[in-house]
Amino acid sequence: MILSCSSICKSFGSDDILKNASFHIEEHEKAAIVGINGAGKSTLLKIITGELPADSGEVVISKGKTLGYLAQNQDLLSHRTIYDEMLEVKRPVIEMEERLRELEVSMKLADGEELEAMMDTYSRLSHQFDLINGYAWKSEIVGVLKGLGFPEEEFGKQISTLSGGQKTRVSLGKLLLTSPDIILLDEPTNHLDMSSIAWLENYLLNYKGSVIIVAHDRYFLDKIVTKVVELDNGKATVYLGNYSAYSEKRAQMRAIQMKAYLNQQQEIKHQEEVIEKLKSFNREKSIKRAESREKMLNKIEVLEKPTEINDAMDIRLEPNILSGNDVLTVRDLEKSFGAQHLFSHVDFDVKRGERVAIIGDNGTGKTTILKMINGLVTPDHGEITLGSRVHIGYYDQDHQVLHMDKTLFEEISDAYPGMNNTQIRNTLASFLFTGDDAFKRIGDLSGGERGRVSLAKLMLSEANFLILDEPTNHLDITSKEILENALSHYGGTVLYVSHDRYFINKTATRILDLTGGKLLNYIGNYDYYLEKREAMMAAHFGTSSDGTAKTPAAGGSVFSGSVLRTAGAADSGQASVSVQSVSPNSPATDTKLDWKAQKEEQARLRKRQNDLKKVEAEIHDLETRDGEIDALLCDESVFTDVARLMELNKEKEDLAAKLEVLYEKWEELAE
Incomplete structure (x- = not known):
């Protein structure tokens, strides 16, 4: 165990953010902290780093272990270039290398004991240098910067000229190069494009230390983590497995908790009815039993009703009118901003009912295409045609459609x-x-x-054509799932730009990859895109997935602009169905046995309920007759008639004996 959090509590005013949150992290373990916005994820990271004190509880880090932390927003103040900023991280390594070079020169001029001492120092430093992979420090810096989306021509940029997102990427690069034993990352993918996220996934998967991640990128979490710590209403619950395993287990656990809650509520109601009935019998024995049941009921620890998973946001997307089949036609689209050429000869169509995702690296022009469709940016060349009865609803990631005042x-x-x-x-x-x-x-x-x-x-x-630019940015996982569900059941057409691969995988029926100034078309979700991407790139750009050039196959010329259909009916991800025989001991047979046992149990319960009703009816009839006898015994014509009086008293005794038996039987059946 490298990190332990025990009974962490934190409140801000009257809001209890964390309530006795406990979990631990093993060495080399990759874990995620998840929860809705405001659940206390970032607060917990700050408590672990010591940046924020806990109200109570304890954080223990193994002796001698180092910790690195990347906050969501970085205000990196530096007059250095990007590359020089990275060099500062490797300064101890560089100084060690310089010391080795100095010793090499000095040893040539020394002899005797002095030479021996220098050789001992040199041997010790060389060993340390090897252990920290000192000879690779240059390639490490270049690899991390390129992996995080900085091309070599940007290495010389001043930190002070960078955007907030670029500064965060530089800070992330510095953190990775320091190689602490425990890395804490708060939304590390927010400012990364898909290529950089894929690089970071691979880097963290192979990272020798422990990693704790707060992220809303479920695809990213699925790839990396083996443990999920969920914060819900201040409590921490630990699940083993990746995000998908957590999501499935959480749904199962919630179903179990809801069933236990409903069963307990049913039992409480039943016991209250039994107590009321026992008291109504108005006999000492029944009243004592009622009081005993009341005491037992008061000792029950009442379960809280589980909170709804998707009760955070209620979004229902319904088009007002049906559009024509041809929703959008784009032909020969081209756009540049000054010397920066984005794309040219772009053609694509969108049909009614499709959910099309445009993906690609940052700066390729994805948002620009959406803005041109909405008339916010003018194309340099090309034609954009909307179909009949098309009504656009536009979601802008910068929210420029909102009025700030x-x-x-x-x-x-x-x-x-x-x-x-x-x-x-x-x-x-x-x-x-x-x-x-x-x-x-x-x-x-x-x-x-x-x-x-x-x-x-x-x-x-009530639009029938939704155009969405990064709709999941800033949404927590629960809200993303609600939006996914709304889009999946939406009766109109959707065209969107997103870096959220899990969201794309759940909602897209087609993917347009904007790469190399062209659009490549994949008929399927994100998993299908990953499966076909390498073959598509090789066929149309003559390059492999690692970027090395290949000679185009005959007829496989470089892609010239029109969207390609890459999958036919036989290649559209449809699964074949196989029929298997069922053995006598198969699950199907077990299911039949379970069904039979269930039917027998239902029949037994129905019989008991019928018996209970019959007993209650008998009790009612006998108690009614007992009341009638009490009334007759007060009648002068009866209590002066000795024979009649003795007859009624005998009947009353028989009624009491029968009622005693029926009361016992009722209690037995009521259980």
Whole structure:
């Protein structure tokens, strides 16, 4: 065990963020911390690093182990270049190498004891240099920078001129080069394109130390982690396996918890009914039994009702009218910004009902294509044609469609003047804006909150063609799953840009890869794209996946622009179905046996319920007759007639004996 967190508690004001959170990390283990926005993930990382004190609890790191931390937002202040900033990390290694070179020169001039001492020092330093892989420090720096998306021509850029995202990538590179025993990463993929994320996945998979990741990138987590720590309502629950295994186990656990809760509630209600019935018998023995049951009921530890998994955001996407079959036609599209050429001769079509994802590295022009379709950017050349009855709903990752000076209420009411106050309030509440939140300025909201406002407007638009630019940015995993579900059940057409591979895998029916200034078409989801990408690149660009040139095959010329169909019906990911015989001891036979046992149990319960009703009816009849006898015994004509009096008393005794038996039988059946 390299790291242990025991009973960590943290509150901010009246909000309890962490409640006795406990977990541990083994050496070389890769773990994820997951939870909705505000669950306390970043807070927990800061407590582990010591940046934030816990209210109570203990963090223990194994003696002599080093820890490195990458926060979400980096404000890197430096006058160095990108490369020089990396050199500072390797400064001890560089100084050790310089010392070795000095010793090599000095040993040529020394002799005797002095030479022997120098040789001992040289041998010791060389061994240390080998252990830290000192001879590879240059290639390490270049490899990390290129892996994180910095081409060599940018190595000389000043840190002060970089964007926030670029500074975060530099900080990530520095952290990786320091090689601490434990790496803590808070949303490391936020500013990386797909190629860089794939590189980072491979780097972390082969990393010798332990890694703790906070990320909303589920595909990334699936590839790397073997343990998931979930923060939910301040409590930490540990699941073994990757994200998909966690998601499945969590659903199973929640189903078990909900079943246990419902069973307990049913049992409590049943016991309350039995207690009430026993008291109604109005006999000492039954009342004592009722009191005994009440004591036992009060000692029960009542289970909390499990929270809903997808109760955070309510989004329902429905088109108002049906569009024509041809939703979008793009022909010979071309765009450059000054000397920067993005793409040319781009052709593609989008048909009704398709969910098309545009992917590619940062800076290739994906967002530009979406903006040209929306008329926000003018193409240098080409034609964009919308089909009949097409109504666009646009989600902009920078939220430029929102008005920063308006309140949330004004943003919705101005866009949809036909909505009344209650409808607007209900819509905002569906996207987690309640009470006074409705009067917050858009400009004062966080990126995630603005994203939710944009999604609310998108839902209200009732558009039949959704154009989405990075719709999952700033959304937590639960909100992403809700959006995935909404898009999967959406009756219109979707064209979107995203770096979220899990999201693409769940929602896309087709992928357009913008690479080398051209679009390559893959008819399938992200897994299908990965399967076919190398063959497609080799066939149309003459390169392998590692970028080395290949001679194009006959007829396999470099791709010239029009979108290619890469998969026919036989290659569309459809699975064949095989029929297997069922042996006598097969699961199917076991299922039949289980079904038979279940039917027998149901029949037994029905018989018991019928018996219980019969006993209750008999008790009611006998108690009614007992009451009638009590009334007769008060009648003068009866209590003065000795024979009649003795007859009624005898009947009353018989009734009491029969009721005693029935009461016992009722209690037995009621259990």
